[in-house]
Amino acid sequence: MIQKVGIIGIGHAKFGKRTDTTLRELTYEAVTRALEDAEINVKDIDASVIGVASEEFAAQVSPAVLVHDYVGMRNKPVFRTEAACATGSAAIQAGWSLVKADLADIVLVVGAETMTHLGTSKTTEVIARAGDTRWEYPFGATFPSFYAMMAKAHMNAYGTTREQLSMVSVKNHMYGALNPYAHIQKTITLKEAMKSSMICYPLNLYDCCLISDGAASVVLANEEKAKKISDTPIWLKGLGAASDTMMISERETLTELRATRIAAEKAYRMTGIVAEEVDVAVVHDCFTIGEIMAYEDLGFCKKGEGGKFIEEKQSYIGGKTPVNTDGGLKSKGHPLGATGVSMTIEITKQLRGEAGKRQVNGAEIGLSHNVGQAGQYCFVHVYSR
Amino acid sequence: MKFGYVSCLPETQLITRFVEELKNGRLMGTRCEKCGTTYLPPRAHCKCGSADIEWYEAPRRGKISTYTSVGVPPESMSKYAPYIVAVVELEDKTRLLAQLTGVALNTLRVGMLVQVISRRLGADRIVYEFKPV
Numbered sequence: 001m002i003q004k005v006g007i008i009g010i011g012h013a014k015f016g017k018r019t020d021t022t023l024r025e026l027t028y029e030a031v032t033r034a035l036e037d038a039e040i041n042v043k044d045i046d047a048s049v050i051g052v053a054s055e056e057f058a059a060q061v062s063p064a065v066l067v068h069d070y071v072g073m074r075n076k077p078v079f080r081t082e083a084a085c086a087t088g089s090a091a092i093q094a095g096w097s098l099v100k101a102d103l104a105d106i107v108l109v110v111g112a113e114t115m116t117h118l119g120t121s122k123t124t125e126v127i128a129r130a131g132d133t134r135w136e137y138p139f140g141a142t143f144p145s146f147y148a149m150m151a152k153a154h155m156n157a158y159g160t161t162r163e164q165l166s167m168v169s170v171k172n173h174m175y176g177a178l179n180p181y182a183h184i185q186k187t188i189t190l191k192e193a194m195k196s197s198m199i200c201y202p203l204n205l206y207d208c209c210l211i212s213d214g215a216a217s218v219v220l221a222n223e224e225k226a227k228k229i230s231d232t233p234i235w236l237k238g239l240g241a242a243s244d245t246m247m248i249s250e251r252e253t254l255t256e257l258r259a260t261r262i263a264a265e266k267a268y269r270m271t272g273i274v275a276e277e278v279d280v281a282v283v284h285d286c287f288t289i290g291e292i293m294a295y296e297d298l299g300f301c302k303k304g305e306g307g308k309f310i311e312e313k314q315s316y317i318g319g320k321t322p323v324n325t326d327g328g329l330k331s332k333g334h335p336l337g338a339t340g341v342s343m344t345i346e347i348t349k350q351l352r353g354e355a356g357k358r359q360v361n362g363a364e365i366g367l368s369h370n371v372g373q374a375g376q377y378c379f380v381h382v383y384s385r
Numbered sequence: 386m387k388f389g390y391v392s393c394l395p396e397t398q399l400i401t402r403f404v405e406e407l408k409n410g411r412l413m414g415t416r417c418e419k420c421g422t423t424y425l426p427p428r429a430h431c432k433c434g435s436a437d438i439e440w441y442e443a444p445r446r447g448k449i450s451t452y453t454s455v456g457v458p459p460e461s462m463s464k465y466a467p468y469i470v471a472v473v474e475l476e477d478k479t480r481l482l483a484q485l486t487g488v489a490l491n492t493l494r495v496g497m498l499v500q501v502i503s504r505r506l507g508a509d510r511i512v513y514e515f516k517p518v
Binding site: 153 | 394458483512
């Protein structure tokens with residue numbers, strides 16, 4: 001029986017406006033680095049799981065096999081996942097399952113998206129169609145609008161402030177400035193964050209993640225191979241997944257993401273690890289309110305106290321639970337399919353002690369939290385050394 | 386007649402019936418004859434698996450649960466921006482998402498009383514929307 005599944009290789013492409021590449025070259029960049037990191041050859045891989053969220057962004061129907069073949073995996077099994085913004089974590093979870101089921105010893109997981117070529121207006125249109133196209137899209141509801149309504153509901157229920165939202169952005173830009181793979185590597189001031197242009201009231205430009213191109217790749221292996229190949233395998237021990245209503249209007253509350261709560265509970269239960277034991281976390285900050293709700297829904301603080309959590313700098317390195325030490329979606333960028341895989345890479349780096357200036361000293365337990373759409377999908381993963 | 390400011394789906398029997406009623410100022414939901422669950426907007430099937438549904442007239446008054454103003458619209462909605470989108474809890478506790486008109490953003494409050502009205506958009510489109518009472 002397969003005991004554990006380990007992460008033995010990680011490779012990150014530079015996120016950003018990457019019109020110097022298309023999907024194939026961008027994924028090659030990530031995969032080559034993951035194979036080099038694992039010190040293995042593509043021939044050693046048994047199967048791949050490719051996460052690409054949208055054919056429209058890829059400008060390619062059936063993008064997975066394109067990537068699979070381009071990196072030299074011809075004739076081997078290939079699977080594709082789609083879970084909107086959580087596509088990458090769905091790929092990780094599918095890859096883990098292949099190894100755990102003993103269908104493969106070593107699996108290559110790739111997440112990628114090429115978005116910037118469409119421009120902001122068209123990209124907003126494509127993503128808006130991830131909302132219910134019969135009953136919510138026809139009113140001009142956009143993804144920022146869904147999170148804006150959550151922000152308004154949270155502010156109204158718990159007194160969360162406009163300033164606290166901006167504080168999340170300031171933190172994530174600070175860490176993003178230390179991440180060479182981040183889309184935007186610059187710090188911002190609270191004043192700049194507060195007065196940026198309104199996207200969807202009450203969310204402004206600096207509350208919103210970036211539209212980016214990017215790819216990320218990890219190599220997963222069973223315990224035997226992982227120990228043989230790697231000196232520092234990181235174990236993916238707890239996996240939680242959940243979903244929620246397609247229509248936002250059907251949710252009983254918009255001050256939390258129920259799918260996060262369910263997925264987190266499953267991941268914690270699988271490992272016996274509790275929220276207080278998490279040394280470092282990456283959470284889905286597609287909008288700043290998303291990070292504040294994640295603090296609460298993942299159990300880092302009590303419900304309603306997410307605003308206070310950032311205000312007291314509890315999510316900074318040195319605080320109670322350091323969050324988004326890679327800059328988060330806010331600063332690193334959010335190429336949909338790549339995001340979840342990139343999250344796994346940051347936690348792996350942190351647990352290996354390879355995160356450089358943004359290292360959380362002595363981190364032993366990490367968590368990643370990846371949300372698809374406006375909480376329709378959620379994946380929570382717990383990792384340990 | 387098509388439903389929505391924009392639409393990308395065919396006009397099924399369900400939406401045609403819904404639109405016909407909306408034209409006459411009636412907001413119609415569906416109720417499962419097996420388990421009694423109600424749906425607004427309507428569905429042709431219940432989440433319990435049943436296809437036995439009946440129509441019912443939903444209340445048209447409620448309170449704002451939350452709202453936003455869309456400043457950066459999708460490409461297809463650019464001529465309407467900025468516009469307010471809200472989720473309203475109706476008197477029977479069902480919740481509905483639509484645009485909200487007839488009120489300035491800075492005077493809006495969560496909990497404000499609104500009504501659901503139908504609105505024609507040109508010759509061939511119709512929506513429901515919220516308006517302060």
